[in-house]
Structure formats: C-alpha cells, structure tokens
Amino acid sequence: MFKHFIIRNLHSLLGFENYLFIFSVIKIRTLELDSRKKEFVFFSRMFKEDSNVLILGANTGITTVPVARNISKGRVIAIEPVPDNFKTLVSVTDYFKCRNVTALNFALGKENRDIEMYMPVINKTKSHGLAYVNDESIEGFEEGIKYRVMMKKLDSVEEVSDLKIDGIKIVAENYEKNILEGGKDTLMKHRPLIYCELWFNENRKNTLSLIKSWNYEIRILNNGKLIPADESLIKTKNLFFIPAERTGEFKNYII
Numbered sequence: 001m002f003k004h005f006i007i008r009n010l011h012s013l014l015g016f017e018n019y020l021f022i023f024s025v026i027k028i029r030t031l032e033l034d035s036r037k038k039e040f041v042f043f044s045r046m047f048k049e050d051s052n053v054l055i056l057g058a059n060t061g062i063t064t065v066p067v068a069r070n071i072s073k074g075r076v077i078a079i080e081p082v083p084d085n086f087k088t089l090v091s092v093t094d095y096f097k098c099r100n101v102t103a104l105n106f107a108l109g110k111e112n113r114d115i116e117m118y119m120p121v122i123n124k125t126k127s128h129g130l131a132y133v134n135d136e137s138i139e140g141f142e143e144g145i146k147y148r149v150m151m152k153k154l155d156s157v158e159e160v161s162d163l164k165i166d167g168i169k170i171v172a173e174n175y176e177k178n179i180l181e182g183g184k185d186t187l188m189k190h191r192p193l194i195y196c197e198l199w200f201n202e203n204r205k206n207t208l209s210l211i212k213s214w215n216y217e218i219r220i221l222n223n224g225k226l227i228p229a230d231e232s233l234i235k236t237k238n239l240f241f242i243p244a245e246r247t248g249e250f251k252n253y254i255i
Contacts, residue, residue: 004123011126020088020128024060025095031066039221039238041066043169043195046253049073051166054192056108056154056179059085059129061092063169068098074166075100077159081107081117081149082131102159107133107151109175110182115151118144132173137203154183165190171197177207187214193250194241204237216241219254226254 010019031037044066047053050073055064058078068076078093078101080086086105093101107115116134120127120141132138133151154160165186172179176196180187187194194216198204208218219226219240226240242250 001123004125008123008125016084016126017087020060020084021091021095024062024088024092027062028065028092028096031062039236039240040169040195042221042224042253043167043193043240044070046193046250047071047074047167052077052163053167053169054154054160054165055079055169057171057173058089058103059131059171060088064089064093064101064103065096065098067169068093068101069096072100075102075163077102077104077157077163079104079106079108079157081105081151082119082128082147083149084119085128085131104157104159105149107149108154108172108179108182109133109151110153110178112152112156113150114148117147117149119147120144130173133175133178135175135178138174152182154179155185160186165192167193167195169195174199174201174203177203177210180207180210184214191243191246193243193246196239196241197237198239199237208239211241215244217244217247226250 032041040063047070049071051071052075053067053071055076055078058064058080064076064078078089080089090103093103117131118134118140119131121143132140170176170179176198198207218229219242220229220234220236247254
C-alpha cells in the first residue's frame with residue numbers, strides 16, 4: 001500500500017510519461033545490484049557480440065538495453081504492445097544510444113487479429129509492468145486502463161524473418177504459451193536459447209509441457225551455473241530453456 005502511495009505521488013509530480021522514463025533509466029543503471037534480476041543478467045551475458053536476440057514483452061526497455069550493449073554487433077528486436085510502455089522503450093533505447101535495437105509496437109500471440117490489453121490500476125496506481133492480454137484464460141484485475149492493439153504471430157513478423165535468432169527473452173503475464181505457439185516455426189528453425197518468466201499456475205504447467213515437447217531442456221540458475229530443473233523443487237519463476245542439441249555450446253554456463 002505504501003509503495004503504491006509513493007508511486008502514485010511520483011506519477012502526479014512528474015507526469016506518467018516522465019516517471020516511466022526516469023524509473024527505467026535508474027533501473028537500467030542499477031540492474032546488476034538487484035538480486036531479483038540475477039537470472040536475467042546471467043542470460044544477457046550468454047551471447048556472442050554478433051548474436052540476434054528477441055525481447056518479447058519489452059515493456060519500457062529495462063531488459064532491452066543490457067542485451068543490446070552485450071551484442072553490439074548483433075541486433076535486438078524489442079516488441080511491446082502497450083502504447084505508454086512502447087513510447088518509453090523508444091525514448092530509453094535512444095537515450096542509451098542503442099542503435100542496434102528495432103522496437104515494434106504490437107502484441108504477440110498465436111493468431112493475427114486485434115485484441116484488448118489492460119494496464120492494471122492497483123490502489124489507484126497504474127502498474128505498467130503488469131499489463132496483460134484480456135483473455136478468458138487469464139485472471140485479471142478489477143480495475144485497469146484498456147488498450148486496443150494489433151496482435152501478430154511471431155512467425156509472421158517481417159523484421160524477424162530474415163534474422164538468425166540466437167536468443168529470446170519472453171515475459172507476457174500468463175500469455176507465454178500462446179506466443180510460443182505463434183512462433184513455433186521460428187523456434188524450430190533457429191532453436192534459440194530462451195529465458196522465460198512464468199507464474200506458478202496452469203499456464204506455467206502448459207508452457208513447460210509445450211517446451212519439453214519441442215526437445216528443450218528446462219534449467220534454473222544455481223550458484224552461477226544452469227542446472228537441470230526438477231519441477232517439483234523449482235522455487236523460481238525465472239527459467240532457461242536450452243535446445244537439447246545445443247547444450248554443448250553452453251558448456252561454460254551449465255552443469
């Protein structure tokens with residue numbers, strides 16, 4: 001409650017757009033100090049400098065910038081559907097001079113159509129990091145700001161079609177399985193390393209089942225190495241999916 005009070009007052013003092021920009025810049029500069037982001041930081045360092053990485057659910061650019069810096073000779077495709085977040089994503093990547101980032105403003109799913117998204121309003125405070133697709137499979141919030149946006153299949157995104165995809169980071173607030181299904185051809189063709197954040201619910205079970213069926217290993221970060229995940233013991237929502245045939249390429253990162 002107190003946290004929302006502070007954020008709500010910052011929204012009023014700075015304006016929502018300015019708040020998002022300042023918040024994002026500060027988070028990027030202090031990311032490595034945030035223990036909650038240790039798995040992502042690990043992921044961002046697993047690529048060669050000429051790799052190509054997709055950031056799906058890029059939000060305001062907090063995870064896009066570190067990846068772009070680490071693959072200075074490669075490309076980052078950052079996809080974010082919420083207009084407010086997208087505007088900040090563009091401003092932030094420009095601020096950090098990430099010339100290798102292409103930002104795209106639409107949602108991803110398993111079909112091409114218009115959809116409705118919500119940015120939750122919790123205790124009268126906009127929660128930009130929890131925006132989600134209005135879908136019957138997702139339990140939403142009582143209050144929220146509605147957005148009408150275009151949804152595309154990853155397999156139909158022109159900016160991705162000509163790239164060799166080395167990695168994907170996906171955070172989609174319980175819509176991950178739909179996005180993966182809409183990108184099956186891309187994943188089967190390139191077999192990228194995937195970092196995925198999954199809540200502990202039915203979507204998590206279904207997503208893990210899908211990724212296993214595509215011959216990916218599920219791993220978690222433990223003491224600086226990625227270890228095979230025993231689902232019954234996993235206590236983190238931050239997961240790494242590695243194609244079984246590519247584990248040798250990541251021998252410096254896994255056990």
